[in-house]
Amino acid sequence: MSRALGDAVARRGVSAHRQWWDRVRPAPKDPITSVSRAFLADASPNKINLGVGAYRDEEGKPVVLRCVKNAEAKVAGSEFLESISASANSRLVEESVKLVYGKDANVIGEGRLAGVQTLSGTGACRLFAEFQRRFYPRSKIYFPDPTWSNHHSIWKDAEVPQSTFSHYDPKSKGLNFPALVDDIKNAPDGSFFLLHPCAHNPTGVDPTEEEWREISYHLKVKNHFPFFDMAYQGFSSGDLDRDAQAIRTFLQDGHLIGCAQSFAKNMGLYGHRVGCLSLLCTDTEQAVAVKSQLQQIARAMYGSPPIRGVLLVSTILGDPDTKALWVEELRAMVNRICKIREALRESLEKLGSPLNWEHITNQVGMFCFSGITPQQTEQLQRKFHIYMTADGRISMAGVTMSNMDYLANAIHEVTKSGRES
């Protein structure tokens, strides 16, 4: 087109130009974040958000932990962020791996961990998925059924084929252990298995210590790669070491594992996007090589993670007093959730529900896989302005003593006909 024509076209308006984005259809709503959006749009004073896994206090408000505020005061006005960022990044990785593997773990002393700071847990998983595809292009990842919905999207966008292994038994609302073991055995040798080391999302159903040992054994026999996604360390039992026990068992059993960590929930640093990816290698040289590859993948995706979160976490974990405060605050969050679990179960039982609600207190972590059906969740939303994901997952953190009765009544209303999911 000549310039004169171009001007004439421009004056006529945009319609004369090729429209590039016609082929772009509206994306399906994200199953988790869309719940919060719907909640925000609801004007009802009784509304309750049991969607996204973000901790709330007894007033239903988001919480900034005191240890975080302390750290913020310490790092406020941090000058020359460029020069401190390299050391903050190393410190973050050092402290993060101590949390996972134990501060005196041999593997740390031997320099065998390739660790990089990541964009929270999602970023750690995506970095690993890209790494997996790059170095094991024909491998498959196996997810527990069910798993966090975003796991499927992450490995899909990384173009790694996926499948599932049994985890949740809807009849018992617990673990389907025999089927789980069978699925491990039936997967082709050298498959990649994603495991939730504690506080399984969405079910809250975790293997016992013994079951973990068996799982470790069977994965070893099949030469599968165990990849742990630890988003809730401390949220299962309230004890950081206890929650990492599965990983430490695997370590003792000689697995060379990978681990994604998130500080979103356990430190309440959701929006700062801070996490860590660590891969256990045979020696330091290999760890250095693997780390260089991970950094290269990260550089072409986002460069490096934001420094604020890194500074906060490394400050909290690096100072014994602040870390002790964190541990205390974490326990307090977990205690509140445990109390809420007991209270909700009691309320439902008191209402004379025909259903068994033991799983509310059997399951651990932030979520309860309630067994509420998709149709029932839709009723809860429409009639009672209570929001949860369609799979019936309830974020217990969204429940308070003040909304407890309303919630229990509503659940009872939609489920009292007695049909199990």
Place this chain on the structure above:
Amino acid sequence: MASAMLSFASAAASASASLPVHENLKGKTKIGSVNFGSSVQERNPFGKTKHFGRVSMTVAVNVSRFEGITMAPPDPILGVSEAFKADTDEKKLNLGVGAYRTEELQPYVLKVVKKAENLMLERGENKEYLPIEGLAAFNKATAELLFGAENPVIKQQRVATVQGLSGTGSLRLAAALIERYFPGAKVLISSPTWGNHKNIFNDARVQWSEYRYYDPKTVGLDFDGMIADIKAAPEGSFILLHGCAHNPTGIDPTPEQWEKIADVIQEKNHIPFFDVAYQGFASGSLDADAASVRLLSARGMELLVAQSYSKNLGLYAERIGAINVVCSSADAATRVKSQLKRLARPMYSNPPVHGAKIVANIVGDPALFNEWKAEMEMMAGRIKNVRQKLYDSLSAKDKSGKDWSFILKQIGMFSFTGLSKTQSDNMTNKWHVYMTKDGRISLAGLNLAKCEYLADAIVDSYHNVS
């Protein structure tokens, strides 16, 4: 005992296990402890027993599956800073990475950023997840900053804006969008361009090729080559353009040349794809530096723009930027935004909050905004001064009559000196001046006091090294 364990292991390791069990007893077992459990169930190893021993140790396979992984090549730009740190010579000068330094050659946290952070600290805001598309106040501010608040594309809601992880993350989202919706389409990048561009497109599995840009003969723009190559590209290609302050050359098209670039892009039905990493930093004026983007969008073209606040707000480490897609309709913009979100969610779920709030606070407060503009003028001004001094020093010291005025014509943080690789090596080895091998120097790392020394180094390298 070992043999008993070995036989158990053979029984336990069924046909499907392909483990060289005998290997494992040979010395590779220093990893982990050998811990035999209390009772070994020989008859039914897979049954649920109370004491399931640590039989797993005997089938320990300690060979890592990462054996074959080699070191990734070092980043060429960051490697320069590392070499600089290791140099003990007091005359050393770091003209490698493009991070702003003061006259004292110190990193600089903008005052306005400190003020914004203090305000945020006082308010004690929570740290909840941002929506996948980022902070709404930031997205609004960044699009208005780029296009101008009164721009029809903004008024008509035709821009899909999603907060990204600085320029890199925003480019990657755009690349992912291209890969998904324009499979087989090519991105044309300038020769040369920022080193990470090709990494981003490679990892996003988007094809790219180069258009001529830098002319070493003139140390200027190969405009005819650029136009010819854009013309020759298959219709519907994405043309990656630097909005201002081209990196690494510092050579920008003139306004007239931008018009011609727009012409050929329209003629070939290409899609302009701007990388705007230096808005405000090039000329000192936010609006002037956005002229190229505004010119093309005023033509009614649909286009993409990646933005970064790393340099102009000094927020390098906070990773704050945005991807903007200008569409022909508000409906298209809504759909495109939804798909950008769908790409972002499996990458990092939602973007970091801190940098976004800093930008939103600064741009949203007239007093802070004006302060920012003043600081930016100061930073851009310092670089212009340094350019002038360097030019003056070179002209005074170089008796050959070579025209060094390209230094004044170039704009932004970088200057392409025209030095070859061997000449650049001489700069480093003899003069302890650290720069990238393509002859690029970062003027942000230069101050008035060092201009003469640098001029000596350049004159020596240019004339005495081939």
